[in-house]
Amino acid sequence: MTREPAPFTTEDYAARMAxxxxxxxxxxxxxxxIAPGPDLTHLTGYRPTAETERLTLLVLAVGxxxxxxxxxxxxxxxxxxxxxxxxxxxxxxxxKNPYALTAPLLxxxxxxxxxxxTWALHLLGLQQELPATSYxxxxxxxxxxRAVKDGRELERLAAAGAAADAAYAQILHVPFAxxxxxxxxxxxxALLRAHGHSQVDFTVVGSGPNGANPHxxxxxxxxxxxxxxxxxxxxxxxxxxxxxxxxxxVGEPTAEEQRVHDVVREAQQAGVAAVRPGVSCQxxxxxxxxxxxGFGYGDRFIHRTGHGIGVTTHEPPYMVExxxxxxxxxxxxxxxxxxxxxxxxxxxxxxxVTVTEDGGRRLNNAPRELAIVx
Numbered sequence: 580m581t582r583e584p585a586p587f588t589t590e591d592y593a594a595r596m597a598x599x600x601x602x603x604x605x606x607x608x609x610x611x612x613i614a615p616g617p618d619l620t621h622l623t624g625y626r627p628t629a630e631t632e633r634l635t636l637l638v639l640a641v642g643x644x645x646x647x648x649x650x651x652x653x654x655x656x657x658x659x660x661x662x663x664x665x666x667x668x669x670x671x672x673x674x675k676n677p678y679a680l681t682a683p684l685l686x687x688x689x690x691x692x693x694x695x696x697t698w699a700l701h702l703l704g705l706q707q708e709l710p711a712t713s714y715x716x717x718x719x720x721x722x723x724x725r726a727v728k729d730g731r732e733l734e735r736l737a738a739a740g741a742a743a744d745a746a747y748a749q750i751l752h753v754p755f756a757x758x759x760x761x762x763x764x765x766x767x768x769a770l771l772r773a774h775g776h777s778q779v780d781f782t783v784v785g786s787g788p789n790g791a792n793p794h795x796x797x798x799x800x801x802x803x804x805x806x807x808x809x810x811x812x813x814x815x816x817x818x819x820x821x822x823x824x825x826x827x828x829v830g831e832p833t834a835e836e837q838r839v840h841d842v843v844r845e846a847q848q849a850g851v852a853a854v855r856p857g858v859s860c861q862x863x864x865x866x867x868x869x870x871x872x873g874f875g876y877g878d879r880f881i882h883r884t885g886h887g888i889g890v891t892t893h894e895p896p897y898m899v900e901x902x903x904x905x906x907x908x909x910x911x912x913x914x915x916x917x918x919x920x921x922x923x924x925x926x927x928x929x930x931x932v933t934v935t936e937d938g939g940r941r942l943n944n945a946p947r948e949l950a951i952v953x
Contacts, residue, residue: 584734584817587624591731592662595622600639602721609689610640611717612705614697617891618717620818621725624661627653634677634701637666638684648681678704687711692720722895726887727909732819733933736888736911738775739821740931740942743813746770747825747945750810755802755952756829760784764797767812776814776821780892783811783824790826790925793882793917804830807840807924808952809917813892820892823943824915824929827950839876839918840926840949846870847928847947850884850898850914854932854939860902860912867916868900876918885913888931910934911942 599622603611613619615627615635625647627635633650635657645666649657654670657663669684671677678701685691688711693702695716702714717724728736746767753766764782771779784797790809802808806829813822826840850867864884871880885898888911896904898912915929930943 584731584738587661587731589662589664592623593665596637596639596645596662596665599721599724600641600643600645602724603639603692604641606692606720607690608692608715608720609686610638610643611692611694611721612685612697612714613637613639613694614701616694616696617889617894618694618724621890622662623647623666625657625663628656632698632700633673634671634681634704636681636697636701638681640686643684646684648677648684650677678708681705682708685709685712689713690715692717718895723904723907725889725894726896727907728889728911728933729909732889733909733911735817735819736821736931736933737942739813739816739819740823740944742771742774742776742816743821743823744943744945745774746812747810747823751827751950751952755786755806755808755827756804757801759799759801760786760789760797761799763802763808763810764812767810771812771814771821774816776816777818779812779814780820781812781814783809785809785811785925787924788922791919791921791923793919793925793927802829807832807836807926809925809927811927811929815890815892818890820888820890822888822892822913822929822931823945824917824927825945825947825950826926826928827952829952831951832949836924837949839920839924842871842874842876843916843918843926843928844947846880846916847914847930850916851930851932851939851941854906854914854934855937856906856908856934858906860896860898860904860906861900863898863906863914864900864902867914871916871918879918879920880916881919882917884916885932887912906934908934908936 917927
């Protein structure tokens, strides 16, 4: 049994908010406006119990105390958040204008970074109060805000990866042939929860021709003997993500199926081998893609090689052509090349990798060979 990581402290959240404010200032922003979602969870530990149309907004700026604007009815819960002691709470009651309350916290003519999932309702409300302000989404303004993980975050990501590995080891022993994809997906979800996941985000089971759709949702197709099956599953453990893909086969594969799997496995290894500090994200994509292209399947690799992972299962940085962001120790992302043959089958192999001081380290260690299932 994996030891449960120590909880993050008020000091941890205070440090994150300070770094975020400094990073925003260095980027020429007057501050950051963070709505409920992964950025707010990362910076304060606060996750509202339910999505609401009422304004909740963290305001960060260099030289100012962090302030969390919250509805009065949710203020007691916000006050219990791990990072609450490092900020000021300002609540507002129904019938009042929350944007007028928030406006004095902002530079009236400033440009602010705004979390991507901020409601248009709230952004327009602020603009009405402060028409000279302007805004930029965090993905554009500060894409690396959550990208570099500290030691305790890496511990959580490693635990999530180990749990996904354990779920994969067990799924190989359940029946596949004669069952619906959705039934196998339910098995995967149950195994993730049995191995400590508090949240299951996705369980892709793409059998036969459905495997040629990278984001196929498990459906009612009955799995048959001779099917290649793409398994892609993950969620959150200790608040941090897992994401793993393996491809299995019901019975012995054909020579072509084995060859395609071998190509993807070689490409995945090349992508992982390219990981080291200072290398650009696009070089990871290029390394994996070069292998698949060299074997004549370049036009059948139809997505980026990877995405970042942390408090969500998809976040910056992205391993894709044109992304020149250099890799930094502590970054975590997937390396997941694939080949997809429409109407026939697909193959994908995915591990989460973290950048170390001298290379990369896999956080998934489940076997990558083509497993035979029944």
